[in-house]
Amino acid sequence: MTDPVIVAEGVRKHYGPVKAVDGVDLQVRPGTVLGLLGPNGAGKTTMVRILTTLLHPDEGRATVAGFDVVRQAAELRHVIGLAGQYAAVDENLTGRENLEMVGRLYHLPATEARRRATEVLERFDLTDAAARIAKTYSGGMRRRLDLGASLVGRPKVLFLDEPTTGLDPRSRLEMWDIIRELVHDGTTLLLTTQYLEEADRLADSIAVIDHGRVIAEGTADELKTRVGGEVLALRVADRSEVPAAAGAVLGLGPGGGKVDNNTGELTIPVGVDGPAILTEAIRRLDAEGVRLADVALRRPTLDDVFLSLTGRAAEEVPVEDGDGGARSRRRRKAR
Amino acid sequence: MSASTVTREATSGGRVRDAVSDGWVLTKRNLLTYLRKPDLLVFSTIQPVMFVLLFVFVFGGAIEASLPPTIPYVDFLMPGIFVQTAIFSALQTGVGLAEDVQKGLVDRFKSLPMARSAVLAGRTIADGVAITFQIVLMFIVATLVGYRFHGTPADALLAFGGAISVGYAFTWVAAYTGLALKSVEAVQAASFTLVFPLVFASSAFVPPETFPSWLQGWAELNPVSIWVDTFRELSLGDLYPSTKSISTLLWQSTAWFLAFLVLFVPLSVRRYRRT
Numbered sequence: 001m002t003d004p005v006i007v008a009e010g011v012r013k014h015y016g017p018v019k020a021v022d023g024v025d026l027q028v029r030p031g032t033v034l035g036l037l038g039p040n041g042a043g044k045t046t047m048v049r050i051l052t053t054l055l056h057p058d059e060g061r062a063t064v065a066g067f068d069v070v071r072q073a074a075e076l077r078h079v080i081g082l083a084g085q086y087a088a089v090d091e092n093l094t095g096r097e098n099l100e101m102v103g104r105l106y107h108l109p110a111t112e113a114r115r116r117a118t119e120v121l122e123r124f125d126l127t128d129a130a131a132r133i134a135k136t137y138s139g140g141m142r143r144r145l146d147l148g149a150s151l152v153g154r155p156k157v158l159f160l161d162e163p164t165t166g167l168d169p170r171s172r173l174e175m176w177d178i179i180r181e182l183v184h185d186g187t188t189l190l191l192t193t194q195y196l197e198e199a200d201r202l203a204d205s206i207a208v209i210d211h212g213r214v215i216a217e218g219t220a221d222e223l224k225t226r227v228g229g230e231v232l233a234l235r236v237a238d239r240s241e242v243p244a245a246a247g248a249v250l251g252l253g254p255g256g257g258k259v260d261n262n263t264g265e266l267t268i269p270v271g272v273d274g275p276a277i278l279t280e281a282i283r284r285l286d287a288e289g290v291r292l293a294d295v296a297l298r299r300p301t302l303d304d305v306f307l308s309l310t311g312r313a314a315e316e317v318p319v320e321d322g323d324g325g326a327r328s329r330r331r332r333k334a335r
Numbered sequence: 336m337s338a339s340t341v342t343r344e345a346t347s348g349g350r351v352r353d354a355v356s357d358g359w360v361l362t363k364r365n366l367l368t369y370l371r372k373p374d375l376l377v378f379s380t381i382q383p384v385m386f387v388l389l390f391v392f393v394f395g396g397a398i399e400a401s402l403p404p405t406i407p408y409v410d411f412l413m414p415g416i417f418v419q420t421a422i423f424s425a426l427q428t429g430v431g432l433a434e435d436v437q438k439g440l441v442d443r444f445k446s447l448p449m450a451r452s453a454v455l456a457g458r459t460i461a462d463g464v465a466i467t468f469q470i471v472l473m474f475i476v477a478t479l480v481g482y483r484f485h486g487t488p489a490d491a492l493l494a495f496g497g498a499i500s501v502g503y504a505f506t507w508v509a510a511y512t513g514l515a516l517k518s519v520e521a522v523q524a525a526s527f528t529l530v531f532p533l534v535f536a537s538s539a540f541v542p543p544e545t546f547p548s549w550l551q552g553w554a555e556l557n558p559v560s561i562w563v564d565t566f567r568e569l570s571l572g573d574l575y576p577s578t579k580s581i582s583t584l585l586w587q588s589t590a591w592f593l594a595f596l597v598l599f600v601p602l603s604v605r606r607y608r609r610t
Contacts, residue, residue, distance in 0.1 A: 050447045078449040088439035090364060090370040090520055097364075104360045105449040133371065149443070 003066075005157055006051065007186040011060035013046055013212075015211060018030045020046040022212035028190060033183050035203030036192040039306070043212035044192035045085065049160045052082045062125075064154050078106075081155035085162050087142035088149075093136040095126050095145050098134060099152055116189040120148040124178065140171030147178065154241070158182065160191040163232065166200060177199055196220075196305055216309045223305055230274045231304045232281060235294040237262040248284040252277050258307050264293070269300070269308050345594075349546050354450035361457025362464075365431065369465055379427065380469050383420040384476050387412070393481055406574050413482045414566035415539030417470055417495070418481055418559060421502030422530055425467050428462045428506040431521040435516050441610055455607055459506040466502035470495060486569050494569040497588060501610045503564050507532075507599035513608040534539030540583050558591040 006028035013021040014196040020238045021043045030032040036044050040087060051064055053073040062069045067076035089098050096117050101114025124144040129137065143163065150158060163179065163239040164172040179202055182191055193199050200220040201204045208216040216223060232253070236245050236309065242261055249266060257268035276295045285292060300308070304309045369376055369468050371452070387409075390398075395408040435454070444454050466556055474482075474495075484491050509526055515520050536554055537543070543554035554560050565584040568577050 030556075049442075054445050056440055074448065077446060080446065082443065083445040084440035084442050088441060088443040090366040090368070091438075093364065097367070101360055101364055102443075102447065105357055105444070107356065107448070152448070234544045325514045 003027060004028055006034070006064050006190060008051070008062040009060055011047070011050060011057045013050060013055060013058050015276045019212045021050065021057070024209070024214055026207060026210070026214070028188060030188050031186050032204040033182075033189040033191065033202055035199030035206040036190065036209055037194070037196065037199045037206050037305075038192075038209035039194060042209045044209055045161055046190060046212075047192070047209070048082070048084075048159050052080055052159050053077060053194070056089075064199050072303075072313045079156045080152070081150035081153060081158045083150040083158075083160050083163060085165065087146040089134045089137075089138075089142055089145050090318075092133060093160045094133055094184060095121060095134075095137070095141075096130040098145060099149055100150045102149045102152045108152075116152050116154075120151060124148045138171075138212060140167055141176060143171065143175060144178070146173075151182075155187070157188045157190070160189065162192055162194065165194070172198075192233055198303060208305065210306065216305075223309075224300055226305075226308055229269075229300075230270045230297050231300050232268045232274065232278055233272045233294070233296045233298060234268075234281065234285070234292055236266070237291040237293040237304075241288075241290045244288050245285055245290045246289050248290070253282055253285075267304065267307070270297070344474060346462075350450075354452055355422055357450040357453035357455040358460070361453050361459045364571075365458055365461030369461070375427075376465065376468070379424055380472050383416060383423070383469070386419070387416055387473070387476060387480060390416075391577045393469060394540075401542055401545055402455040403575065404565075405573060408597075409477065409480055409482045409483065410485070411431060411545075411567070411575065412540060413473075413477045414494070414570055415499040415531060415563045416477070417473060417566060418563050419467055419497045419539055420473050421466050421532050422505045422534060422559070424466045425502045425505035426463060426509045426523075426526045426530065427465065428458055429509035429516075429526050430519055431458055431462070432510055432513035433517050433519045433522045437516065437519065438567075440444075441607075451608070452604075455510055455603055459503065459510060462506045463499065463503045466506075467499050472496060484570050486572055490569040490572075496568045497562065497569075498566060499586075501594055504599070507596060507603055510603040511599050511606055514603060514610055517610075525528055533557060537563060538567075558595075561591060580602050 005029040006022055006026060008026040011021055011024045012019075014236070024043070024047060026047075036047060038044050045053065050057050051069060051155060053069050053076055056070055064076050065079045066084065067073075067079070069076060074095075093101065099117035100110075100113045103116050106113075109115065113269070121130045124147070126141065126144060126148070129141060131206070134142060137145065147160070147163065151162075154161055160179070164175050167175060179191070180188070183202075183296050191199075191202060203220065205217065205225055207214045207220055216226065234244050234249065236246065239261065242259060242264055244256075246259050246266060249268065250259070253270045255269040257266060259266050268277070268281075277293070282292075282295070372531050390412050391409050395412075399408045402408060432454075435444075441454065445451075484494070486494070508529075509522075512526050512529070513522050516525055536546075536558045537559040538554060539559060543560065545605075546554055561584065562606060564577060564579065565581075565588045567575060568579075568581050569585055579587075
């Protein structure tokens with residue numbers, strides 16, 4: 001049973017000139033978690049919608065649990081669970097009614113649907129709220145109910161599309177615990193996220209997706225190694241000095257850097273030489289007479305991973321352009 | 336698990352049974368929503384009640400002059416109000432579907448191994464029940480302001496059944512609008528604009544003989560006029576002279592009803608599949 005549970009081969013979905021998904025290959029082994037990591041509009045949701053039969057791909061082939069997403073969509077739906085970006089619960093039904101409705105739509109007998117609803121309510125700590133209308137639930141409770149609804153059918157494969165977007169930090173931690181527990185029970189999971197930290201905590205392997213393409217795959221550690229360890233972030237006090245500062249320090253790290261003229265921030269991947277490069281940067285800036293508002297060595301963020309993986313941001317955006325790399329990428333896409 | 340479900344899916348009897356069960360589950364869900372949001376039903380009923388009061392007491396005196404002296408205006412008016420109530424209340428279908436799309440519920444339903452037909456069937460049937468409820472309420476209000484149905488009980492059954500059927504046909508028009516526009520506000524604005532000329536430029540509230548001639552042409556073709564005239568003929572019989580015989584009116588009404596369904600059911604289903 002080491003055959004992959006989710007397979008995508010050359011999956012494409014275009015909307016006119018917009019290449020939402022542009023030739024994605026994926027493989028997820030049973031009982032593991034794949035994190036699909038990327039910014040808004042990268043194609044994560046489109047990919048999830050294709051794998052859960054909501055959309056037909058234009059090209060390519062995908063199977064989930066051995067069922068083809070197009071030709072065997074009806075069979076496939078029996079073995080998957082989906083929790084989308086919005087907590088898709090009916091606000092006018094109680095928590096229990098929501099879960100029983102989903103159970104009935106899986107064609108479970110009424111008693112079995114009731115039993116599973118009780119089970120899910122207990123597991124997600126919603127028993128006390130079971131008889132309340134979902135409208136009165138907090139954001140975190142709605143997400144838990146939504147996730148619970150995706151489990152009523154006891155899916156072999158679970159798809160979670162940005163399960164913690166919009167949650168407060170405490171609810172996010174709760175959600176992470178719940179998801180980890182699910183995976184512990186052997187469910188295969190594909191989850192999308194914009195947060196490297198989330199993928200880091202939950203996923204066995206990560207596929208970084210951008211412009212509808214997978215641009216890197218690996219474990220969280222492997223990806224971070226590719227960023228080159230830590231990132232040096234400098235903020236210039238006077239924005240008119242940004243070009244001078246950029247000229248002085250951008251070449252210091254092993255992999256270029258990024259300039260955001262709006263905030264006056266320069267970020268430079270520094271590998272393992274953080275302290276040495278930091279010292280050198282300060283020395284050079286001092287020599288140029290550039291004053292700094294802030295200096296930090298920090299762990300890489302998603303933006304940094306992007307910068308390092310694509311190598312685009314620094315080269316494509318001239319310093320005079322006055323815009324951060326990540327932002328200009330997104331702007332191009334919007335056109 | 337999948338093996339057993341697959342074999343069960345394979346029998347067409349099982350599939351029909353599942354589709355009926357799924358449709359019923361969603362009908363129940365939508366009816367529960369009406370019960371949980373009684374304000375929705377109350378306010379959408381108050382509006383037609385105000386129409387009745389407005390027409391009977393404000394415009395009634397003036398309009399009665401152009402009617403045969405044998406019938407009070409309220410008896411002329413109510414067939415129009417019943418059809419109008421059915422059509423306006425059907426617009427709720429579009430709002431409900433747009434809400435389900437916006438909140439991601441439609442995505443969830445589409446990812447479940449349920450019948451594809453259930454979301455639209457459950458919605459239109461539940462709204463059909465709501466329409467029936469409102470027509471009954473309107474009948475009570477009408478009786479209080481002096482309305483009498485002059486035909487036989489069989490005529491009444493046909494007339495009210497017809498008005499409710501017209502409402503049901505319009506739930507599919509609204510379903511299409513809801514799925515096409517996907518935003519609750521846009522759906523509300525658009526469907527009202529769509530329905531307004533149908534309902535008001537018809538024989539519903541005043542005899543169309545008083546219209547300018549170009550508008551009379553439209554009013555005569557207008558399916559709402561045909562439905563209202565049919566109701567009126569069944570309700571008033573010989574008390575109100577009609578240019579068409581009851582059998583002509585009945586077949587034209589049925590034809591229009593079927594035409595709406597034949598056009599908008601497939602359109603909505605196709606739209607739903609692509610949502």
